[in-house]
Structures are given as C-alpha cells and as structure tokens.
Amino acid sequence: MAQQETRAVGGYSGGQKWLHWLMAALILTLIPVGFIMTGMAEGGARNRIYELHKSFGMIVFVLAVMRVALRTARGAPPLPASLPDWQRAVAHASHLALYGLIVLVPVLGFVGTSMCCSPVKLFGLVTVPIALPGGMETAKTILAAHGWAVLLMAAILLAHVAGALMHAVVLRDGVFQRMLPGGK
Numbered sequence: 001m002a003q004q005e006t007r008a009v010g011g012y013s014g015g016q017k018w019l020h021w022l023m024a025a026l027i028l029t030l031i032p033v034g035f036i037m038t039g040m041a042e043g044g045a046r047n048r049i050y051e052l053h054k055s056f057g058m059i060v061f062v063l064a065v066m067r068v069a070l071r072t073a074r075g076a077p078p079l080p081a082s083l084p085d086w087q088r089a090v091a092h093a094s095h096l097a098l099y100g101l102i103v104l105v106p107v108l109g110f111v112g113t114s115m116c117c118s119p120v121k122l123f124g125l126v127t128v129p130i131a132l133p134g135g136m137e138t139a140k141t142i143l144a145a146h147g148w149a150v151l152l153m154a155a156i157l158l159a160h161v162a163g164a165l166m167h168a169v170v171l172r173d174g175v176f177q178r179m180l181p182g183g184k
C-alpha cells in the first residue's frame, strides 16, 4: 500500500539522489576532520588540512545551493500515508533544518575565515575575491557559531540516519530505497 503510493507520485530525480549521497559523503567527512584539525599542533600538516577543509566546505556550499534550487523547483515525493502524523512532521522539520544548515554552516565558515584570514583559496589555486571587514575577534565569534551550527547539524543527522535505517530495516516501506540511485 505504502509502496504503491510512493511509486504513484514518482520519486527523487537522479540529480537529487546523486547530490544527496555526494554531499552526505563530503559532510560526514568534513565533520570529524573539522574537529580533528582544530586539535592538531600548529604546522604544515594542520595548515594543509585547514586548506582542504575550507575548499571542500566551499564545494559543499555550491552543491547545497544547487540542491535547494532543485528541491524548490522539483519538490519531493510525499511520505507514505501509513506514517503517523508526528513522524511526518518530524521528517519535514528535520529535512527543512538540514537544508538550512547545509547552506548556513559553510557560509559561517567562509565569513569567519574571510574576516581573519583572507584571501580564501580554493585548493590553493583560485582566490575567492571576497574579503570581509571584522577582524580576528568577530571572526572568532563567527567560527564558534560555525562549530555550534555543525553540532546542531550532527545531532539532527543522528536522528536522520536512525530514521532512514528504521525505514530500511523495520518498516521496509520503500522510503529508504527511493533515495538510492536506481530506486523508485
């Protein structure tokens, strides 16, 4: 019953699915790397990891903008009618929060960095031509907000992944499969 409804309204586009998994891989790597790098001793290795963190973080920002545009233009398949209202509400609220955070987190990282440490470079090659006033003190506050926003995102992601696994293993209602490439 639930699967028929899911199929009847179509599913995520290939672009939405590939963006979801590409961004999941990037974000789930950036989070631990971010916490590890801030604890490293000053030096070349730390600097190289910071540069990679910023570059991949800016890529996440570009992908996030594409993803929000795609989602706004194309929409998403509704959840199965068999799901209780509260689960539907939690799913919608958490997806909305994740869409907001995949834009906000890299923006805070970029704004903080360009205040204290411009120019920001993409993989050491392309200079991002934006330098913001504010100085080190404001930058520290904004980078702290970057860290807090990541913690909020990580907490929502724990629930998100648990929910996805519940659909895949317990409910088996097609909600997990419809986000897989090739899945309906």
Ligand code: HEM
Binding pocket: 020, 023, 024, 025, 027, 028, 071, 075, 076, 077, 079, 091, 095, 096, 098, 099, 102, 153, 157, 160, 161, 164, 165, 175, 176, 177, 178, 179
């Ligand atoms: C192993 C990690 C992950 C798994 C297993 C997973 C699984 C899923 C699944 C199955 C859906 C489809 C839900 C539905 O159709 O209603 C989904 C949707 C979504 N996921 Fe993930 N996800 C993961 C990581 C992430 C990450 C890291 C992010 C971003 C921070 C993310 C953001 C989203 C968003 C925003 C949606 C809603 C899509 C929409 O309806 O427009 N996911 N995820």
Ligand code: HEM
Binding pocket: 027, 030, 031, 032, 033, 034, 035, 038, 053, 054, 055, 056, 057, 058, 060, 061, 102, 105, 106, 107, 109, 110, 111, 113, 120, 143, 144, 146, 147, 148, 150
């Ligand atoms: C979705 C993308 C991103 C994620 C998931 C992420 C994640 C993180 C995490 C977990 C930390 C450690 C926070 C802490 O220790 O308090 C961190 C720190 C940092 N991030 Fe990001 N980040 C992202 C994007 C960016 C971007 C785009 C930039 C800059 C262009 C950036 C610049 C920084 C900097 C400079 C720090 C160190 C802050 C400090 O030394 O206190 N991040 N990031």
